[in-house]
Amino acid sequence: MKPFFPYSRRRFLATGAAALGVAPMAYLRAQSGSPNEEISIGLIGCGGMGTGNIKTFLNIEGVRVVAVSDVDKKAMSKVKKIVDEFYGNKDCKIYQNYTDLLQHPELDTICLATPDHWHARIGIDAANAGLDIYGEKPFTWGLKEGRQLIDVLKKNETVWQTGSWQRSKSNFRRFKALIENGTLGKITRMECGTPEGSNIRKYPNLAKPPATFDWDMYCGPAGKLEYNSQVHPWNWRWLHTFGGGQLLDWVGHHVDIAMWTLGLDKTGPVKVEGLGERGDSKIFDAYDKYAYQGTFEDGRVLEVRSDFMGTKFTGENGWIHTSRGALKASDREMLRNLPDDYESKVPSHQQDFINCVRDRKVPQSDAEGAHRAASFGQLAIVAMESGQPVNWDPKAEKVIGNDEQANYPRLGSRIDVCKG
Known part of the structure; x- marks a missing residue:
């Protein structure tokens, strides 16, 4: 006991x-x-x-x-x-x-x-x-x-x-190791595909929240909002008040893998530009289709589109494409070009967290990398909403030369609206 x-x-x-x-x-x-x-x-x-x-x-x-x-x-x-x-x-x-x-x-x-x-x-x-x-x-x-x-x-x-x-799955880790090992030679193009659409679910129309559901607490940092029975429990993600659609849901996956692979997960782009299309919903405002790109300080450009899935790099020797459950290449022999110190087995993502709680080491997906991936998507949303490229200082984390963009809520903070 x-x-x-x-x-x-x-x-x-x-x-x-x-x-x-x-x-x-x-x-x-x-x-x-x-x-x-x-x-x-x-x-x-x-x-x-x-x-x-x-x-x-x-x-x-x-x-x-x-x-x-x-x-x-x-x-x-x-x-x-x-x-x-x-x-x-x-x-x-x-x-x-x-x-x-x-x-x-x-x-x-x-x-x-x-x-x-x-x-x-x-x-x-x-x-x-x-x-x-x-x-x-x-x-x-x-x-x-x-x-x-x-x-x-x-x-x-x-x-x-x-x-x-x-980051804890073998095919994505192999992709990173292959790129770092110079398998593609000089890289000429970097693409990420994340989902399109909004999987909106239909719920009964209710005038007020059920007695078992605290709507005001649910809104929290978003401020006091009129109850809408179509938002909870799933559809919040298609409303920019609460989420960011597939774009922001998945920037922490395939875009995160690209930035992690390129050693860019401690910084951000200096310029983000893109276009997005919304669906015909009268309630939800997330982008259903989109294409955006970020240019980094060293001139590398990372493209993101909603017309395919995964992370794909192309170089002078061909291409390598990874997605969930898949790792493909223009020449399968390239997939053998792993470094000698490559670790074939790592703990599950949740086990890695528990291990790090015990030994105080840095987990596979640390806070800085997650923030930088999310910020790429947040900047893309501002570029789409403003209709202009966002010029960005990734060190100071400030918009350059556009006060209107700088004041967009998505680039700010709402943590003090409700402290729980």
Whole structure:
């Protein structure tokens, strides 16, 4: 039987560190116990990705799911049932307000899987509570709030793993290794394909939210909005108030792979330009079709389109194209050109996060890389909405020479609108 403490060992150590004026995680490392110590995790956001992630964490040895939170009590109850059935008890706690979950005494980490507009606020609150975070992509809804979140993660020495899980899959890792090994020779073109369309689901028209659903809390950083029964639980992603459509959903996948491969995931483009087409929905405003590109400081251009899927690089020796479950080349022999130190097996994305929580190393998909991928998509949306290229300073993270673009909400921050 585990001894009783009012807080988990990690939380207790972090609290003691704060009292001494020491960085919490540095203190924790100095006082760390067994690497096999159980890691407890809570889920914030009980939708599709949250449910899928928590099922994975349930099956990782040394991890225990202790609590779940959602503004929708029905969704929250479904995930609690999954957790309780897995453990054969009824111990999983539920909290409709995420700030209550962050105070759960046994908690070490959270899985953050809310709609995009809540990522920054909850991420900041969780880091300040001494918790490590597995956070879904895109990193944040707005660009400035992404940098604010990174600053807080650094201050607290928080381990952050973004749900850009393709970085932990063999075909994407092989693609990166092949490119880095000079397989294509001089690279002449870099293309990314992410999905088109809006998979809008039809829900019953309701005049007010169900008693089990806290609409005002759901809106949170987006401000007070009139209830629309078509938004929750799926369609929020097609509304720019809450999400960014397929463009922003997938920039953290195939575009992320391209920037990671090219060594550009610590910077951003100096110019972004593009065009997008919206569908005929009277409610939703995400771009259904789009084509944009970013030019980087060294002159390289990364193209993104919605008419194919995956990441494709072309060079003087041919081309290599990777997508989910696929790795192809103009000449299959090129796929053998792996470096001698290539690691054929790595942990799953969620296991990598847990390993890094234990050893305090940097996960496969760190916060800076996730922010830079998201910012590429955020800048593209501004270019489409303004009808003009965005000239960008990736170091200062500021628009150059266009005050109107600089004041677009997508490049700003809404984390102080609602603090939970």
